[in-house]
Amino acid sequence: MSRRSWVRPLLAMGLVAVTAVVSACGTSGPGESNAGSLKIWALEDPVLNKIEQKSIDSFKASGGNASLETFGNDPYKQRLRVAMGSPQAPDLFFNWGGGNLKEYVDAGKVADLTSVLEENKAAKDAFIPSVLDGAKLDGKYYGVPMRGMQPVLLFFNKKVFKDAGVEPPTTWDQLLTLVDTFKAKNITPIALAGSQAWTELMWAEYVLDRFAGHEVFKNIRDNGPAGWKDPAVVQAMAKLKELIDRGGFGQSFASVAYDAGGASTLLAQDKAAMHLMGTWEYTNQLDQSPDFVKQGNLGWVAFPSIPGGKGDPSNLVGNVSNFYSATADSKSLDAAKKFVTTTLHEDSYVDALIEAGDVPPVVGAEEKLKKSPNPEYASFIYELVLDTKNFQLSWDQDLPADDATFMLTQLQEFFLGKVSPQQFVDAVAAR
Amino acid sequence: MSSQRPSAWYAVPAFGFFALFAALPMLLVIYLSFTAWDSLGTPQLNGGENWARLLDDAEARASVWRTLVLMVVSWLVQTPIALLIGVWAAGKQRSRAVLSSIFFLPLLLSTTAIALLWNALMEPNFGAFVGGPLFLGDPDIALYTVVLVISWQFIPFHTLLYQGAARAVPPSLYEAATIDGASRVGKFRHITLPQLRYTIVTSSVLMLVGSLTTFDTVLILTGGGPGTATRILPLHMYITGFKGFEMGYASAIAVVLVVLGTALSLAVMRWSGFRSMSSQQEGS
Incomplete structure (x- = not known):
């Protein structure tokens, strides 16, 4: 018996032990299949x-x-x-x-x-x-x-926009102005399911891409975490922080879940004006709030451009x-x-x-x-x-699992304001 | 026929089971904690790298601290409530049976159901507390929210322990105290509490070790969030191992958990004199 052949089963058992410590869940799928x-x-x-x-x-x-x-x-x-x-x-x-x-x-x-x-x-x-x-x-x-x-799109509630007499944003500055407009009307400008880090990630992805171009992340992916130190990352994160601090996502996003429908319902019930999400949001809305979609109130646009940004406005992120x-x-x-x-x-x-x-x-x-x-x-x-x-x-799919997991945690801390743009960069670059 | 004790062979199934499903995996986890393994290739020994990293990992330290807070606070919250309800439920009041069965309801629900239920109740926009504090969204509150939910879930179980133990206290003790003119509070302090001493130990060990390794409730309720506000040690292990696939490092955390849990139950046993357990009842 070669060494390899018994090491793996043993390790698999160790894995079972770790799993048993953390939870007692799991059913086995249908195992048998014909040769x-x-x-x-x-x-x-x-x-x-x-x-x-x-x-x-x-x-x-x-x-x-x-x-x-x-x-x-x-x-x-x-x-x-x-x-x-x-x-x-x-x-x-x-x-x-x-x-x-x-x-x-x-x-x-x-x-x-x-x-x-x-x-x-x-x-x-x-x-x-x-x-x-x-x-x-x-x-x-x-x-x-x-x-x-499944690219990520900026969905918006047409009715809320019409009532406020505004148009969906095509530039970052328009987006910031819209935040103030909707806040004044007591509407959450942007719905965000912040209890799940990947929803916040979509914002970071687009802001960095529009601001500095797609090469910055390509460099991180291909040449390792030191790539985060590119000054463009801190600057892009500072832009995002401006949006967060301005109240763009409201105050309670940290415990809103996407899977439970929290963010999508905010949009469908006219309580939020915009929602950045993958294309599945459409089917999701059709399923959860059919009237909202059928009355033609669900709108969608590409992510706004950032004036002076290096990224091509046609760039997409997502699956x-x-x-x-x-x-x-x-x-x-x-x-x-x-x-x-x-x-x-x-x-x-x-x-x-x-x-x-x-x-x-x-x-x-x-x-x-x-x-x-x-x-x-x-x-x-x-x-x-x-x-x-x-x-x-999506970055979390494009980075190795350990780096991605760490980055998502740091990003959640960033959205909570516990970590500054510079601290975010320092943390993920030091991996 | 003096020796009616079963032969040592009777213990084989139990020991075999323990060796296969507890001892062996634990040894493997210790081995893994000295390797780098992404669960794809073969583990590579990397010396004490995981352990050095663990000492250096601010997130691990913070999660140990959160685990301790969770442990202590939930013990402080659960013990008095469970004790009082348990002793009360052991009495003979008319409404007791009905109210007790209502108190025990959470026992019938699965952890998943409980966590999902509370999660929905505390949804900030559509839950039951809209406009109130952000129970799950405020990093300063979230850990205590977890304590609240865990207590809600487990107080009935501990109440049951206390109820059973309080019923076993011989009525003669109370009768004697009544003749001596003891007050209600006096009887509770001087008879019930000392008689329940070992039940308190048992229940405390279960609570402390239970909250050290609690996992499912927190995973479903908060997932460790907001940010890392409720990321306790077992959750840190899970996220490292099964999201980041750093099995070696996760194993090092698992070893720490095992050591902490064992040390904790040993300490409680020793401190409480559990080993020399003897009857506290009349004549002893």
Whole structure:
């Protein structure tokens, strides 16, 4: 018995112990799957899972064999970690691309899909290049897009804006003025679900991008935490602090949760004027406050520009897309490659995504999007992504997990005013 | 037949279980605390790096402090209330049965349900206290809010302990005191309290160790926030290990938790004379 083969099970047990100390939760997913069958792991989603299952069914119909397992967000990330490299590893796994995927690539766990994409030009050319690049690391492709594109937009309540006689902001200065306008009317200018750090992160991402351009974060990602020391970061954070101190997010954001619907409801009930959120906010509002959307009161614009800022106003941040990546030592690697190059761009899959309200990451979808349940909205997002100079993946997905976790904590302290822009930079740069 | 005691083999299942699920994992965690492991590759021994970092980690120190505050304050809040309700519920008043069953209601709810319930109640815009203090949003208050919720959840359990123990106090003691003209308060101080001494110890150990390792309530109620205001040590371990995937460092924190918990229960036992436990009742 080699050393490696018993070390891992033992460590897995240690992990079980740590888990047992922290909680006694967790149910095991359906473990059994037949040999030779493609095991696919994805994130739980009541609507999209059905579509993904359909693509698997059509793959089966053409002679393949595959099964889908789904998990909630946090359990998924933990489970994937532990499973990768063990015999329980999936053959294809859902991920967010970027730095999140890079950790697995660096550990040698992910198959290089470059050659198979080159051989299947039709598949490669079907996707929007900037989105396909979301899973491109060191010039090699490690994933194929499989869900809709989700840039972050500034949503606003049209009724509240109309009542105040104002227009949605196109510049940072207008945004600051609007804060005063709405505060005077006792309306929270911007809803923020601050108990979850990733909502605050969206603000930091856009402000730094608009103010200093997307290269600043690229440098941090590629060359390590020292990149935070770029003077532009402190200046951008100071701008954000100005917005916070001005009362832009009100006083109670620190215990508002997105998952519980706190921030979205503020917007829908005319208690807040704006809300910066990923594109899923639309479906969310449609689900939680259907009248608000149907009366046409939900508006959306791209993030305002910062006068004198270096960032291109067309730049986007958010989830570029989600990807399927293949495990390097999968026994069904060929089947996995066949799956990602045949099913993910076929018309039935793309149509189903559009029908579900998603904006698929494929080229030439303009006509198809008119059949979307929300054609105006879907086309807006599609155009945004096609026109963007740079689509930055959310920082917490694009940094290694340990750095990202630390940065999110510091960011929450920053929003609470416990940490100054300079202290924020010093802390995250010292990692 | 003098020896009716079961042979030592009877203990094998218990010891086996303990060795496999407590001792062995604990040893592995100690080993892991000397490695760097992101749970992807193989752990690399890195000497005492995790431990040096732990000494240097202001966030870890702060979370130890928060854990102690949580522990002490929730003990101070829970013990008197549970004791008084328990002793009262042991009596023979008419409404006792009905009121007791209402007091015990929180016992029937799962931790998740309790945390979600309070979280919804304290939502700053749509909760029950709109316009009031920001129970979960104000970094200066949030930790005490956690104490409040934990107390609400666990006071019924400790009340039950005290109720049972208070019922076991021999009525003859009270009768004698009544003849001697003792007041109600006097009887409580000089009979009930001394008789409940070991129950107080048991309940205190459960409370202290329980709040040292409490995790689920805080995770769901605040997630350690706002900022890090309620990030207690177990939560710091969880976030380091399962969000940041720094298993080595998280293991070092876990070892600290184990040591603290063991030391704490030993200290309470010794200080209270729990080991020489003997009956405090008449004739002893």
